[in-house]
Amino acid sequence: MNRQSTSAYWVLALLSLAVLIPMASLLAVGRLPGFESSDLQFWHSSYIRRVLFFSFWQAFLSTIISLGLALLVARSIAFRGNFLLRNLLLKLFGLPIVVPSIVAVMGVVSVYGAEGWIPLGRSLYGLNGILIAHVFFNLPLAVRLLLPVWQSLPDHYWQLADQLRFTPWQRWVHIEWPAIRESLPGVALLVFMLCLTSFAVVLTLGGGPKSSTLEVAIYQSLRFDFDPTQAVILALLQLSLCLVVAFLGLSLQKLPEVEINISATSYARHTKNLLLHNTVILLAAIFVALPLLAMIIDAIRGPVIEVLGNSKLWLASAYTLMIGLSAAFCSVLAGWLLLRSSSELANRGKVNRAKWIELAGSVVYVLPPLVLGTGYFVLLAPHVDVFDWVFPIVILINSMMGLPFVIKVLSPAMRKNQMRYQNLCCSLALRGWHKFRWVDWPLLRRPMGLAAALVAAMAMGDLGVIALFGSVDTTTLPLMLYQQLGAYRIPQAAVSAVFLLLMCLIVFWLLERGLGGKYHVQD
Amino acid sequence: MIFFQKLLSASILAFIFAFNVQAAKPNLTVYTYDSFTSDWGPGPKVKEAFEKQCNCTLELVGLEDGVSLLNRLKLEGKNTKADLVLGIDTNLTAEARATDLFEPHALSMPKSTLPQSWNDDTFLPYDYGYFAFVYNKELLKNPPTSLKDLVKNPDGPTILIQDPRTSTPGLGLLLWVKKVYGDKAEEAWNQLSKRIVTVSKGWSEAYGLFLKGEADMVLSYTTSPAYHIIAEQDKRFAAAKFNEGHYQQIEVAGLLKSGNQKELSRQFLQFMLSKKFQSIIPQTNWMYPAILAKSDLPDGFNNLIDPSPSLLFDDQIISSNRKNWVNEWLEAMAN
Numbered sequence: 042m043n044r045q046s047t048s049a050y051w052v053l054a055l056l057s058l059a060v061l062i063p064m065a066s067l068l069a070v071g072r073l074p075g076f077e078s079s080d081l082q083f084w085h086s087s088y089i090r091r092v093l094f095f096s097f098w099q100a101f102l103s104t105i106i107s108l109g110l111a112l113l114v115a116r117s118i119a120f121r122g123n124f125l126l127r128n129l130l131l132k133l134f135g136l137p138i139v140v141p142s143i144v145a146v147m148g149v150v151s152v153y154g155a156e157g158w159i160p161l162g163r164s165l166y167g168l169n170g171i172l173i174a175h176v177f178f179n180l181p182l183a184v185r186l187l188l189p190v191w192q193s194l195p196d197h198y199w200q201l202a203d204q205l206r207f208t209p210w211q212r213w214v215h216i217e218w219p220a221i222r223e224s225l226p227g228v229a230l231l232v233f234m235l236c237l238t239s240f241a242v243v244l245t246l247g248g249g250p251k252s253s254t255l256e257v258a259i260y261q262s263l264r265f266d267f268d269p270t271q272a273v274i275l276a277l278l279q280l281s282l283c284l285v286v287a288f289l290g291l292s293l294q295k296l297p298e299v300e301i302n303i304s305a306t307s308y309a310r311h312t313k314n315l316l317l318h319n320t321v322i323l324l325a326a327i328f329v330a331l332p333l334l335a336m337i338i339d340a341i342r343g344p345v346i347e348v349l350g351n352s353k354l355w356l357a358s359a360y361t362l363m364i365g366l367s368a369a370f371c372s373v374l375a376g377w378l379l380l381r382s383s384s385e386l387a388n389r390g391k392v393n394r395a396k397w398i399e400l401a402g403s404v405v406y407v408l409p410p411l412v413l414g415t416g417y418f419v420l421l422a423p424h425v426d427v428f429d430w431v432f433p434i435v436i437l438i439n440s441m442m443g444l445p446f447v448i449k450v451l452s453p454a455m456r457k458n459q460m461r462y463q464n465l466c467c468s469l470a471l472r473g474w475h476k477f478r479w480v481d482w483p484l485l486r487r488p489m490g491l492a493a494a495l496v497a498a499m500a501m502g503d504l505g506v507i508a509l510f511g512s513v514d515t516t517t518l519p520l521m522l523y524q525q526l527g528a529y530r531i532p533q534a535a536v537s538a539v540f541l542l543l544m545c546l547i548v549f550w551l552l553e554r555g556l557g558g559k560y561h562v563q564d
Numbered sequence: 565m566i567f568f569q570k571l572l573s574a575s576i577l578a579f580i581f582a583f584n585v586q587a588a589k590p591n592l593t594v595y596t597y598d599s600f601t602s603d604w605g606p607g608p609k610v611k612e613a614f615e616k617q618c619n620c621t622l623e624l625v626g627l628e629d630g631v632s633l634l635n636r637l638k639l640e641g642k643n644t645k646a647d648l649v650l651g652i653d654t655n656l657t658a659e660a661r662a663t664d665l666f667e668p669h670a671l672s673m674p675k676s677t678l679p680q681s682w683n684d685d686t687f688l689p690y691d692y693g694y695f696a697f698v699y700n701k702e703l704l705k706n707p708p709t710s711l712k713d714l715v716k717n718p719d720g721p722t723i724l725i726q727d728p729r730t731s732t733p734g735l736g737l738l739l740w741v742k743k744v745y746g747d748k749a750e751e752a753w754n755q756l757s758k759r760i761v762t763v764s765k766g767w768s769e770a771y772g773l774f775l776k777g778e779a780d781m782v783l784s785y786t787t788s789p790a791y792h793i794i795a796e797q798d799k800r801f802a803a804a805k806f807n808e809g810h811y812q813q814i815e816v817a818g819l820l821k822s823g824n825q826k827e828l829s830r831q832f833l834q835f836m837l838s839k840k841f842q843s844i845i846p847q848t849n850w851m852y853p854a855i856l857a858k859s860d861l862p863d864g865f866n867n868l869i870d871p872s873p874s875l876l877f878d879d880q881i882i883s884s885n886r887k888n889w890v891n892e893w894l895e896a897m898a899n
Contacts, residue, residue, distance in 0.1 A: 528604035
């Protein structure tokens with residue numbers, strides 16, 4: 042009998058410490074004399090109710106729209122099989138996640154603004170603008186996360202469907218939906234969290250303080266009001282909101298009754314609506330590419346040589362790369378350890394416990410880095426020179442923020458592995474490194490590559506707590522970009538933004554290809 | 565691999581050098597905001613010039629902005645590494661004073677170009693500016709001539725502003741409107757809100773959107789056009805002169821009680837008020853230097869609008885009313 046894996050509990054314990062200790066330190070500071078205590082009036086004001094409602098509402102709508110469209114697009118890409126530029130398209134879909142929010146806002150405005158290519162005028166500002174930006178960020182991500190669902194459907198399902206002369210609707214109901222239902226709540230939760238914590242995008246494209254989210258209130262209470270207690274309570278409120286949504290979402294989740302696919306699948310021959318699929322893919326590609334294209338055009342018009350000739354840019358790139366890769370490594374490692382136990386639990390029928398473990402690992406995402414970072418500062422400042430700790434903390438926080446991505450990407454693959462090979466490994470007494478090398482790695486390297494690439498991209502685009510901690514001469518690319526914008530160097534910032542994009546594209550390619558391998562094992 | 569070896573040996577060398585230098589010279593730590601320390605800010609030039617005369621190492625630590633600066637001090641209290649703080653503005657001086665972490669500078673303030681006399685014994689000003697709405701002269705032919713003109717004309721220009729909860733200029737506009745309208749500020753915001761295209765998190769977003777042509781005017785500084793004139797030879801932009809006057813922002817520096825380089829700190833403050841430091845400010849911080857004579861300003865600064873009369877609340881009044889005024893603004897804007 043194989044020993045039961047307990048690694049998930051260790052990961053969760055560390056994670057809770059990493060989150061609770063800084064928040065407790067902040068609460069302790071808030072109780073010191075000289076700090077304004079949170080006034081009760083604030084909690085009874087209509088402001089906080091409005092903010093709570095709006096946070097939920099915009100995140101809910103953004104999630105529904107992003108996922109609805111992502112299902113269409115992922116389905117079309119899956120059915121279309123291999124096509125020219127397919128890989129490039131999928132790489133392109135990995136990019137929006139890296140775009141710092143201020144750059145994305147500028148990109149969206151270049152396309153849909155008053156002087157844009159598709160001018161929406163004033164109606165851009167409000168829910169429209171928020172939704173466009175959030176779909177731009179999340180549609181591609183959701184497509185990347187949902188696409189493997191179709192790839193996991195066994196070929197003989199389609200043969201059967203052909204024999205039974207299923208209509209497209211019947212195929213959807215009997216074959217695709219049951220498989221999607223397993224993945225969808227998790228992806229939805231991830232997108233919901235991303236939209237819930239969105240800040241600059243919501244405020245700037247939202248048209249005014251009517252569009253304030255909890256994240257704005259947290260920022261305000263920790264900065265202008267400097268009320269750490271209120272900031273921590275608001276952060277916990279955000280966590281609770283997210284948990285409520287997660288409970289509802291996960292209760293809709295149904296684990297697969299679908300059989301595991303072993304044979305390779307080629308969908309193209311099942312496809313009748315080529316024109317429809319092509320149109321869907323083309324529209325999605327245009328939607329995602331337009332703001333990126335606008336950024337590239339701005340960059341080409343900018344002082345490319347001047348920006349690239351600045352040695353600080355290269356130094357900042359090196360730091361950014363280091364943060365991205367380290368965060369990706371830590372996050373994938375933690376995610377893998379966590380999923381090792383949860384997939385084993387799921388395999389032994391304890392599906393609910395597995396779900397909760399994965400949820401617990403994911404929801405820390407909604408705790409604002411500003412709150413955690415300030416907490417770490419309070420914790421460390423009396424004992425060490427904080428400037429020496431900036432990078433470890435940035436990496437730690439980014440790894441935690443990357444965890445939901447890793448869990449989402451790795452979890453289906455690890456469950457599948459567990460189901461398929463656990464018994465075999467037991468009977469062969471294959472354990473530890475050998476099991477990892479010969480059983481896990483060949484099948485996990487692709488999702489691991491994708492997970493690492495997503496976390497790296499996210500961490501690289503993050504302004505992070507560097508700005509919060511203060512820097513002597515360490516700068517990351519996003520920080521440099523903000524400095525350029527703050528110094529009227531808007532054309533220079535456009536070049537830096539695209540440089541950051543290109544760097545992420547390369548990292549994405551290297552991680553997906555390097556870890557994932559060129560010729561992957563079909564699963 | 566060779567690259568990494570080189571990198572490693574270079575960083576070891578750098579470390580040794582840094583260590584030696586630190587051991588030989590005293591270190592002066594100044595907390596400031598990161599647009600001051602960035603490549604495009606005054607930081608690098610200030611560091612170079614001061615180190616030439618002080619036989620010390622000037623360590624400029626860049627934090628997000630003036631607000632973060634004050635928060636950092638509150639968190640660190642007496643254990644702060646900083647000897648000096650540079651970059652708090654007049655909206656925050658009352659709160660900064662209340663922390664009881666600063667000590668009197670005990671220096672005499674030279675004759676300044678500030679419109680008011682400066683009698684603060686804790687903080688010394690190094691530059692100042694005025695909030696204003698900036699527009700493109702080719703696109704907006706008849707800009708409003710007063711704040712009231714901007715507010716009451718329903719067909720007036722569209723504007724981009726910043727959120728007073730998150731941004732210093734945003735708070736500046738809030739105070740400006742309060743100064744001009746007093747108790748009727750809420751009504752004014754109500755009227756104005758229809759022409760506010762959006763309220764951004766920070767100055768950069770709003771200014772970027774303005775340059776993309778999203779609105780006729782953006783809340784910025786009277787000195788913003790000087791950047792375009794000097795750095796880009798672009799004369800299209802101007803600030804609209806409002807006859808009620810413009811709200812002022814003064815940036816100051818202060819000396820911390822807990823610092824152990826008092827003499828060096830005072831030397832830095834004196835340097836800050838010297839011509840050397842002051843002449844770096846206009847083309848890096850794009851603000852008016854506090855001491856430098858008008859005739860020593862670069863050309864682009866001489867054709868800017870005259871912002872007088874300058875409007876400024878007493879810092880105590882801001883500190884005790886800010887929360888209520890921001891709430892009032894929220895109510896007015898959300899309805």
